[in-house]
Amino acid sequence: MKTKNKIFKFTLKGILTPILKYILVPIIVTIVALWLYDYFFNKDPGCIMGNDDCENEYGVYQYSNGNVYKGYFKKGKPDGEGILFFSNGTEIKGLFEKGKPPTNEIN
DSSP states (O other): OOHHHHHHHHHHHHHHHHHHIIHHHHHHHHHHHHHHHHHHHHHOEEEEEEGGSSEEEEEEEETTTSSSEEEEEEEEEEEEEEEEETTTTTTTEEETTTBBBBOOOBB
């Protein structure tokens, strides 16, 4: 009987310790590291030209994914005539409304 109890205690501890040490801890550390990187380094470059930080009127805004919008803003969103340049080379021209690009205007 003593042998049986020792085996169960050893097995339970022997299984949980490696799981915690080699699986869960690295996953938690990776998640925290990715969050910290995103929080400190992956920010939008933001308004690179324009009055009042691209809130209203004409401006140029660069996004963190490389896309650039040149045109008119209203309440911080693309609104009015503008061009959205994608990082892959395509662009959308036309009349933006409340941050939404025009449809069927991709070049």
